[in-house]
Amino acid sequence: MRIAVCASEGAPYAKSGGLGDVMEALPAALARIEGNEVALFLPYYNKIKQSEKYPVELVAQFRVGLGWRQQYAGLMKLTNRNDGVQVYFIDNEYYFGGRTGAIYGDLDDGERYAFFSRACLDAMAIIGYIPDVIQCNDWQTALIPTYLKSVYRNLFPNTRCMYTIHNIEYQGWAGGSFFDDVLGLPWEYRGTLDMGGSVNMMKGAIETADLVTTVSETYARELMYPYYAHGLDGILSSAAWKLTGITNGIDTNTFNPETDAALPAHFNAETFSVGKAECKAALQKEVGLPVDPDVPLMVMVTRLAGHKGLDLLCYIARRLLWEEKCQLLILGTGEPQYETFFKDLAAEYPNQCAAKITFNLGLAARIYAGGDVYLMPSKSEPCGLSQMNAMRYGTIPVVHATGGLKDTVPPCDENGEGGLGFTFQSYNADDFLASIKRCLNLYNNNREAFNALVKKDMSQDFSWNVPAGRYMELFHRMLSM
Numbered sequence: 299m300r301i302a303v304c305a306s307e308g309a310p311y312a313k314s315g316g317l318g319d320v321m322e323a324l325p326a327a328l329a330r331i332e333g334n335e336v337a338l339f340l341p342y343y344n345k346i347k348q349s350e351k352y353p354v355e356l357v358a359q360f361r362v363g364l365g366w367r368q369q370y371a372g373l374m375k376l377t378n379r380n381d382g383v384q385v386y387f388i389d390n391e392y393y394f395g396g397r398t399g400a401i402y403g404d405l406d407d408g409e410r411y412a413f414f415s416r417a418c419l420d421a422m423a424i425i426g427y428i429p430d431v432i433q434c435n436d437w438q439t440a441l442i443p444t445y446l447k448s449v450y451r452n453l454f455p456n457t458r459c460m461y462t463i464h465n466i467e468y469q470g471w472a473g474g475s476f477f478d479d480v481l482g483l484p485w486e487y488r489g490t491l492d493m494g495g496s497v498n499m500m501k502g503a504i505e506t507a508d509l510v511t512t513v514s515e516t517y518a519r520e521l522m523y524p525y526y527a528h529g530l531d532g533i534l535s536s537a538a539w540k541l542t543g544i545t546n547g548i549d550t551n552t553f554n555p556e557t558d559a560a561l562p563a564h565f566n567a568e569t570f571s572v573g574k575a576e577c578k579a580a581l582q583k584e585v586g587l588p589v590d591p592d593v594p595l596m597v598m599v600t601r602l603a604g605h606k607g608l609d610l611l612c613y614i615a616r617r618l619l620w621e622e623k624c625q626l627l628i629l630g631t632g633e634p635q636y637e638t639f640f641k642d643l644a645a646e647y648p649n650q651c652a653a654k655i656t657f658n659l660g661l662a663a664r665i666y667a668g669g670d671v672y673l674m675p676s677k678s679e680p681c682g683l684s685q686m687n688a689m690r691y692g693t694i695p696v697v698h699a700t701g702g703l704k705d706t707v708p709p710c711d712e713n714g715e716g717g718l719g720f721t722f723q724s725y726n727a728d729d730f731l732a733s734i735k736r737c738l739n740l741y742n743n744n745r746e747a748f749n750a751l752v753k754k755d756m757s758q759d760f761s762w763n764v765p766a767g768r769y770m771e772l773f774h775r776m777l778s779m
Contacts, residue, residue: 299773301328302429304339304418306411306438307401311346311385314401315601316546316683317436317464320513323549324769327762329382331770337427339418341394341410342374342387343401353377354387358424362417364409365482369393371417373425388417407438408472408499409480415441423453431773432459437470440503441481447506448487458776460769461507463500465680466521466528467605470499493529504533508776510541511769513681514702518543526678542772545705546681547762548690553666555691555756560663567756570692571749574667581668584661585652587625594741595625596734597669597693599662599684602632602640602655607675607698612639613727614734619643619650622738629654629665666691671737675722675730679703685719689755694748695719696733706760714740714751718758 307313308321321338329336346352354374361368372389379385389395393410404410415434419442422429434442443459472480476497477488491502504510512518518541520526521534534541551557555573556566562580565573575591582589600606619626628640628651640653654661666672672688674697681702685695689707697703699721710717720737722729740748 299333299431299770299777300335300427300429301325301773302337302339302418302422302427302432303328303434304415304432304439304442305435306341306414308338308340308385311340311352311387312343312401316681319549319683320464320546321435323547323762324766325383326381327547327766328769331766334382336382337384337386337429339386339388339421341414342372342389343394344397346387347389347395357386358421360420360424362413362420363482364413364416365478365480367480369413371413371420373421386421388414388421390417402438408470408476408497411438411470412441412480412499415439416445418442419445419450419454423450428454429457430777432457433462433769434459434503435462436464437468437500437503440470440499442503443507444483444487444490444499444502448484458508458773458779459506460509460511460772460776461503463510463512463521463680466500466512466526466530469501469528469530470497472497472499498530501530501533504530504537508540508779509772510534510537511772512541512543514545514705515543516704517680517701520678520701543705544765544768544772545702546683547765548683548686548760550690550761553663553687553690555667558663558667560660561667562664565667565692567692567753570752570756574692574752577664577668578670579668581627581664582625584664585627585654586648587627587652588649590625593623593625594670594738595627595668596671596673597627597665597688598629598673599665599687600628600630600632600674602628602630602636604633604636605677607677607725607730608636610675610725610727610730611673612636614731615639615643615651616646618731618734619647622735623742624650624738626651627654627665627669628652629656629658629662631655631657663691666693669693670741671696671734673734674698674703675725676700676703677725682706686760689718689758690760692752692756694737694751694755696730696737697721698725698730699723700725710751712736712740713744714747718751718755 358373376385563576708717
């Protein structure tokens with residue numbers, strides 16, 4: 299099967315969050331399936347262009363129509379990837395080249411990714427890469443199914459399109475004039491993208507894609523409710539027949555405690571009692587906490603943002619440190635009020651709390667490996683990768699039972715049996731505290747059962763093999779429609 303994957307980011311080339319991780323692992327997993335030919339299309343950001351790690355060759359130059367504009371595009375082919383995925387970059391200096399800082403956040407983001415969406419289809423047509431399936435992701439490529447259906451159908455008569463929602467909070471809004479001024483779509487598609495007089499690119503994708511997926515089974519069900527859908531619950535309810543949840547995997551080669559170069563000691567599900575103890579001691583020393591093997595070390599690697607459940611943790615943090623003999627380590631950056639809170643907490647409890655307000659992938663790996671308990675009280679979480687990373691490294695998760703957290707962390711009882719971690723159902727600080735205390739009680743009073751749970755978590759298959767198989771099932775379903 300010939301598969302084109304289009305996204306606004308993909309590790310290791312450009313990454314701002316979980317989408318980048320998925321776009322590194324999913325195309326590679328699809329390419330490992332016999333008979334597949336996979337191409338990944340990404341913007342040619344300045345940070346990619348300036349890196350010597352990504353040699354490219356120019357394979358095509360063409361013009362992309364955006365309303366009254368004709369914008370240059372260059373198609374660059376990556377020449378040093380050898381896992382079966384052919385990577386192409388869409389080059390345009392104005393939209394992607396001369397900018398610094400974050401991938402997103404420019405005032406013309408709508409126009410930038412409208413250009414990218416249309417340029418992907420133009421590029422495929424020009425090089426003769428006519429895919430059986432196009433898989434596109436989030437609002438930045440949400441225009442691809444609409445363009446495919448309305449403008450490019452003659453060039454791609456049998457191509458089917460899957461649209462994947464990774465985070466429905468960001469939908470690609472633009473003013474009503476954007477439809478004529480930039481998109482240049484046939485008039486009959488105005489209603490497809492219209493929402494309250496404005497353009498909503500995600501709405502258009504939901505209505506025009508052949509199938510819509512999201513990144514966990516529970517999140518797919520949650521999107522039927524206004525609380526989670528950010529205004530699109532009615533649109534998704536109407537399209538429920540074509541909405542499916544596929545829980546993400548993680549890159550088990552990158553996240554591997556047996557080989558991770560960032561760790562001071564390596565271990566697996568059979569040897570963790572020694573390896574994790576070494577990692578924990580080294581981590582405690584690295585972050586300035588007392589080195590004590592018997593004190594449970596609770597950890598978080600997260601963006602410091604409200605929807606990550608940090609308001610719950612802030613509410614209970616001092617009580618938790620007062621009442622329990624424990625340590626807390628936070629790694630991340632984000633909203634100033636949370637950065638300040640955790641800095642102050644660490645200053646107030648220097649022997650129990652450390653806050654590293656930074657972005658450090660090596661330290662993140664050491665935290666996954668050296669922690670005992672991983673806290674993830676997210677208000678909502680489409681899928682979440684951190685809880686799977688933590689379990690891969692033998693760190694027991696305590697999570698809010700929402701979205702992908704509910705799918706990947708079935709609850710265990712107070713004896714550590716029947717599940718993979720500790721959960722709380724209602725978004726409530728006291729319930730969160732109670733779930734933490736259940737976990738700490740198991741650690742402190744039944745270490746044998748706690749270690750059995752660690753071994754069980756480390757033995758789970760969180761690879762992309764199963765999700766990739768589910769994607770293939772849906773691809774075949776689309777081709778038979």
